[in-house]
Amino acid sequence: MTEPATTGPFPFSAIVGQDDMKLAMILTAIDPGIGGVLVFGDRGTGKSTAVRGLAALLPPIKAVAGCPVNSAVETDVPEWAQVHDHSIVEKPTPVVDLPLGATEDRVVGALDIEKALTQGEKAFEPGLLAKANRGYLYIDEVNLLEDHLVDLLLDVAQSGQNVVEREGLSIRHAARFVLVGSGNPEEGELRPQLLDRFGLSVEVESPKDIDTRIDVIRRRDAYDRDQAAFLADWHDADMTLRAQIVTARDALARVDADDSILRDCAELCIALGSDGLRGELTLLRAARALAAFEGDPAVTRDHVRRVAPSALRHRLRRDPLDEAGTTTRVTRTVEEVLA
């Protein structure tokens, strides 16, 4: 086990409450195939804190030392990257911030102008998508993201590959990442196509319970006052959680899901009228990850019931006249179908 760091982000396990959000993030850490997490809600509820904390929590990955896209094996290293150091090292799981208004060049990468102009060399300067390969890509205020960047992300998230064809360059590299987005729904909405790309979506709100709020403030204050001591206090909890994630990853392939569970998932999605089959698949994957996380040998209805709201609520057709909100609709339907 590693030693506690003296400086670092706020520990994931020290976040008070927000269980839905934390669970969704843990599930994607167990099975990145679930897809991304969308966190929508009020300001100052610890959305970004959770993402940054997650980075410290995730088990490190093994990757080629000099590789700009964190390739796992030497043969995966893209040709354009002039990698001299081919040794395999442990790197922390990348968690890359995609700032709002980032230029396209910065996201996908571009011709290295400096090299082109000073050395007359045509070289590719990898962007954020390269850095995020095999890790997480975090977009704060995702609903304010420029449309052309959204299009680009959709394309890459779909194909798992970033293709750059411009300025005489023709470059491709792997770009498989878990997309984590956060935002405030009052500032604008997300296009359904992008919504669908997120595996899970959670709604967070400021805790209304005074004791919870006091707890949040107390812990944050303790962290701000003496980071090293606070990190040391929570190191064990974080490491236990990390061990749990690692165990769950191993167990994932052995978790059974029999036909009745598949039928439950399908019936739920039909009853809710969610588009496409992505809903069923995500629901099943998330339920399986939850079962693995809790050490259960098989997926049960209870697992499905618990992940259904976050796996499905953003996939429903928007009904402008329904004021009840999609969460209520999902919960209602889950109760009817899985009664």
Next chain:
Amino acid sequence: MSAGEERWQRANLALACFALDPAALGGIWLRARVGPVRDRFMQGLDLAVRGRNTRRLHPNIGDDALFGSVDLAATLDSGTLTKTRGLLEEPGLLILPMAERAKSGLAARLAGALDDRRGLSLVALDEGAGPEERIPQALADRLAIHLDLTDQRLSDAPDLAIDTDALVEARRLLPDVTVPETAISELAEVAMRLGVLSLRAPLQALAVARASAALSGEIEVDEPDLITAIELVLAPRATQFPEAPPEEAEEPEDPPEPDTPDDTPDEASDEDETPPLPTEILLEAAKAMMPSDLLARLEAGRAARNAPGASGSGASKKGNRRGRPMPSRAGRMGGEARVDLVATLRAAAPWQPLRRRATGIPDRIHVRMSDIRIRQFEEKSDRAIIFVVDASGSSALARLAETKGAIELLLAEAYSRRDHVALVAFRGDGAEVLLPPTRSLVQTKRRLAQLPGGGGTPLASGLKAALDLAELARSKGLTPSVALLTDGRANVDLTGTANRAQAAEDATLMARALRARGMPGLVIDTGLRPTRGLDALALDMGVPYLPLPRADAKAVSAAVETALDPA
């Protein structure tokens, strides 16, 4: 002491607290117009933070200035890589004038930098005129101190007294200041009851309380410090008046009279028997400090919350990085400009023999700053449809419902096409902007559902509000069009008086003003049969007139589509 003097003292205290621990407080959101009062405040700030690294930003600052980038001119000249330092890379104080025009992108970046605790702090100078012009919420949330000096008179604003020696002493004390357990819970409770939901606020209040204690030479946070913190941090953020906590069973036997002066001695005697909860004292302090326009804000449906993140910021205007490509032009590198490499090399080509000879370096391409060509794109700006809805009594409720239905259909379409939608309703004696241009379906639906009906038909006021809104939208880079949905003739004039003749004249005047500004749009007659005079009004506006006696939602939607989209 007058309210103005008190406010100024508070500003003074805020400045001292901020100077003591800028990083923990995040910064100050100062709302004031440019003028001598603000100058005085800034002088005080200069004095308080003397010796610190201070940098000025501007709302359209680019990424290379914020984060640093390759200094292309120097790199090209020297042939070795030269980098510029970003403004966010070193700790220090950032000053952002015209903060209300900051785009959400900049707000997110600054917010991120402040969150990273790199020792940065920000003073945002918000010069917004109206309540809808304010700094992005994401930024306001990170700045502990919110000050409003808009109405501060210069006579109440003497030079600020900053005692630098006291600051030095307080800075020595600050790390040792302890906070009693109860203080944290009290701050949390006050925040909660003032409707301050963000959890950053109580933490910032805590930091202010610590600073205030250190300033008064104490090493433990005490009640006055908490009051200071609440006045500076929590009260300006309040979204509701504090109510008594529900669990409080100790109701006095006889219901308390509404606040009359002669109650005070009674209350005082009560307090002798049972000391009031500390939270109550703190809440009293907060109440005195609540923003004066809170009631108005609450009535306007929580303007503070609903104001779109960057209204007045020009955020909607898209950069020149996409759209239809136009010929490349000579320009400078950097910013968001993209270099057209081929054109640049083409421009450099003829000079190569000369430059090789001049520099004596034969084996590389010589590119100078003057050769750089920048790509340009032309883009159509987003459309903003402003619905001007007649909610007067003559629009019987059924018609209003139909109109709402039509707008909802249009909204769904606008949503898919990324159009902005704004709502203006007129009824009774005036018009009201229910919603500035937005893409948020949630907000529009909510506002629309709340639209009441009844009263006269102040058509001119409706058109005037629409015109103002359209001008505002245009200044933000949107292309506005006005869709008027009405069924009656104007019978209330611009001043709100029922005067049919004057009302008609005013309406015509406003219609012509709309045409003079070249505002596209259409007039939809939602009356049961075509209304006399509305076609003339449409003519004055220079827009199509559509009588839709059997208007159903779908028909209205289709009509608007064809009228606004001639292509």
